[in-house]
Amino acid sequence: MQRIGVFVCHCGSNIAATVDVKKVAEMALMEPGVVHAEDYQYMCSEAGQARIQEAIKEKNLTGIVVCSCSPRMHENTFRKAVERAGLNPYMVEVANIREHCSWIHKDIEEATKKAVILMRAAVAKVNLNTPLKPGESRVTKRALVIGGGIAGIQTALDIADAGYKVDIVEKTPSIGGRMSQVDKTFPTLDCSACILTPKMVEANAHENITIYTYSEVENVSGFVGDFTVDIRKKARSVDMTKCTGCGVCQEKCPSKKTPSEFNRGLNNRSAIYTPFAQAIPNVPVIDREACIKFKTGKCGLCSKVCQAGAIDYDQKDEIITEKYGAIVVATGFDMIKLDKYDEYAYSQSKDVITSLELERIMNAAGPTKGHLERMSDGKPPKEMVFIQCVGSRCSDDRGKSYCSKICCMYTAKHAMLIRDKYPDVNVTVFYIDVRTPGKNFDEFYRRAVEDYGVNYIKGQVGKVIPQSNGKLLVRGVDLIDQKQIVKEADMVVLAAAIEPNPDVRKIATMLTASIDTNNFLTEAHAKLRPVESPTAGIFLSGVCQGPKDIPETVSQAGAAAVKAIGLLAKDKLMTNPCTAHSDELLCNGCSNCANVCPYGAISYEDKEVNDHGKREVRRIAQVNSALCQGCGACTVTCPSGAMDLQGFSNRQILAEVDAICR
């Protein structure tokens, strides 16, 4: 029989205001095995932990139940506390009487009753707990960063500077990401390329960084400290070791009709291409779908003009398998598709563009060489309208429920830059709210209004109608002046919502990292662990976790790097001891458990067993506890109940069921 101590936390008034904590402690003493019960202001505090430790020593406690907040919050705190008092850390169970009780119920009597039942279930479970010992697993001192935008680059640089090897896997032919498409950055207006390119170069030159561009993560197995990842290096058709990056092939390539991804389809690129001038690596790829050689077998011009002999039409996709201790996801974002927003005429008029397209138009290396002009006729606009919140803050299925966060600021930036460079152009911004939290952000927005004369109108646009004269009729409203506004514009710029890169769902599944309904990766704790995924060893960097601007992305990237470094710095990791275990006397050797094990942790061996004096060789399931992650799939598929899960055993769960239904 266990000697159990029950400790009921007030959590200030968080619990005590709705749950009669004294009553819970009092009722605990009536439970089997309970020899000590008390309540205290803050169990997680130093003093609270000390009380548990004292009670263990004074009353020879063998099991502890803490009635407090969620075990996801403080289970570890209490485990460590009892360990210091000489008790096995797995002899602790937490009854969640805050998140699952005091915070959701108002009636004191009802909440107290429930808290007592939750306490009983935890006592029933701890009565059956057994001391568990964690195993050890090694840590591969290498990190993988998925995504080569500013988030991925920054994370990789920080990890590499700490002395660890890092690989960056980037899907497109060059690193750089969305930031490389941006012309100027707010709130300082410095040129995006000027601050990004040095970082790209540094990453490329860093002895600890290996960059795989035009590559994708194909498969992930293993677990924290010991992931095995297959990376598909897509055939570039250009030998990276030979290419000098002279660019002649791109000039001579006769197939020049593919919309440029980098310029958001505003102009075309050749079939053999580098996405942009500062691309890293500065080695082109052949787009096999567009290449005449691949389509018809004829042409081969690039090969003829290449002095280095780098063109290799026979190159095949290559699978690189590498081991990693930590994985950082930095998959970034894209703009949402606007096909559901007919009222803004995006697909009807070339002069209705997204903000990212405007970035390319304003960029000196862009399709218009940096001249502000209409994409339909090349004429300079006189009247420009910006529409905010297109697809953001929507509760219908056309857009996203969240605020995209960056649009207010980049719209102010665009408006300001246009007014600065083309003072004769009128700029009108239709907004719902202008959101500018951030250092020097509101000052920036006010400058657009006060110094540059940008016309901000509180109100939304209902419809944009292309006119026969080539102009765009914008029908909006000014909610302050209470009047409808009908305005002819030359260009309309839509601040389209941003969404996580669609590939992230596939990646999250491979990593078993959780993801929300908007495809943003979930953090382990919204406030306290914002750069870690709940899946151990997976870290989050940049917009894949939620909308953010460049400064925020860079700081989060650094934070993710630190977390990854913290992991890589360890030589060994303690493994979760809550693993499956097969009772050799009950095991039939039927293989059903091995069939459902996602980790290949179950093998079979012919073993001599002594079944109550009867000796025989039997085929017995063996669990490799280093591989087992403790999901429990095997325990249910086992018909004889031989397979059980330590820490969540059949008897423990049934005891909880019984206690709740009592």
Added chain:
Amino acid sequence: MSTEKKQAEQIKEISGVNPLKCMKCGKCSASCPSYNEMDIKPHQFVSYVQNEDIESLVNSKSLWKCLSCFACVERCPRDVKPGKLIDAARQIVVRQKGQDYLLADEIPELLDPDVPQQLLVSAFRRYRR
């Protein structure tokens, strides 16, 4: 419950709209073809219901100026759909039995020759219900 409160609840029930979801973007008013004729603007319908000022709403010109074109319903990003609110407010008036809000004889006078007959008939059928 006061009559106004009851009516406000009734409007929410008939329309199926939760006015608290409105973020006051004004897209409804921007879309409305009858905006200039209205005394209470489409985006204000929401706050009138929220503030339970149904008296003003049912006595407004807007009630009968709304064409039920549903542009606002179509485009509302927050699922608030002011067109449905005003439609519900109309229902409230229609349901007040015995109270003549508009006599059939008064209609020709109000007629705009540009309004298609079909629209008139269908609207008449709709609001006479």
Added chain:
Amino acid sequence: MSIEANEEFRPKIVAFCCNWCSYAGADLAGSSRLAYPADVKIIRVPCSCRVNPMFILRAFEKGADGVIMCGCHPGDCHYSTGNYYARRRMTLLFSMLDYIGVENGRTRVEWVSAAEGVKFSTTMNEFVEKIHSLGKNVRLGDLRCRN
């Protein structure tokens, strides 16, 4: 029984929640103060695939009026595939319970992610309401000895 007959029916409801998604979803419902009836008591399991049909039957046998199991959305399982197995097991179990005449509203599976505090709360509210409409569980006690 007869004395309690006039008392308000307070169902006993057991909710099995996987540690990674649904238990966290329940925590989020808590920290967002999204109320649901106190009749629901949560048991934490590592994964929905840890839920043995025997646990559910045992709950009913011990007097539970409803049992709900929550796990990560299919495709999002922390252990990759656990909820796919759980889905098959629960489908077959529920179908069997329906077959022997147990009201099928007494069992439910809902996929709730760690970010879906609202869904957790709504689901629990709905489920409790459903159990209220079904009343006390009388059919899942002893099938053998009653008459």
Added chain:
Amino acid sequence: MQELIARAKELLANGTVARVLGWKAGDLPYNPEPAYFEKEEDFKDFVYNGFCGANLSKYMIEATKLEGKTLVCLKPCDTYSFNQLIMEHRVDREKAYIIGVGCKGKLDIEKIKKQGIKGIQSISGAEITDDAETLTINTLYGDKTIPYADGMLERCHVCKGKEHKIYDEIIGESKDTKDADRFDEVSRIESMKPEEKFAFFQKELSKCIRCNACRNACPACSCRKCVFDSNKFDSSQKANVDSFEEKMFHIIRAFHVAGRCTDCGECSRVCPQGIPLHLFNRKFIKDIDEFYGEFQAGEDITVKGPLTSFTFEDVEPSVVAERG
């Protein structure tokens, strides 16, 4: 039968097999029982006829642990069970010599008796050497004749086919005796109102005396130690009528064999109380077929069972309620 005996003796004599697993005559004309035959003289009691319903596959779990090969007589439907046992590594194929014995449907003495036939002294026509069309029953009250099919076990009316799925040699002819749909009864119950379903199963299960015959005969229920006898589930108190196992025994048993049950029908055949236990197993089989595609356990040992596999598009458990 004589051909079978001769061949068995021959294999025993030449050392191919160390023993023969078949049936020996019981004390009544209709209750042969499974038995081992190791010596030539043992064969005087050997019998194989229409009453040899017992599925001998399960005995092979222990038999293949013995020294030398065991000759086992398997009817076509028994071979599914044997395959399933191979899949689960419970029998050693190398230590079995399988003679696929002919089968023209097995007989159910209870069903015969229910037709008002009492005082049975002997039965002819059950030897199945002919076409097995008529049974002549010699009773204290004179001879009675019934069509063979009217005396057949329920499972034979939904026969899986006359093909042996695994064998070393075949002796005797088999006949596909299927003349009904095996899911008819399940569908009938499914269409009842919940109260009716409940009343039906309550009535049937109330007969159970927990003799464990079903579990002992079932080739899928072959755990070294059953969960109902194991303290791992705290359900080992067999005598306690209030205990968990008493209440849910049959549902849990059916669940444990779901996806592994070949529908051999032994559970219902051996139940002394005549509970149609196969209706539980068949419900699972029907659901599995409907939800996850046709599946016959023991037919193909390379296919994973439906409960140890999945597809991303599987139906949600809510299908049960939606189906109405």
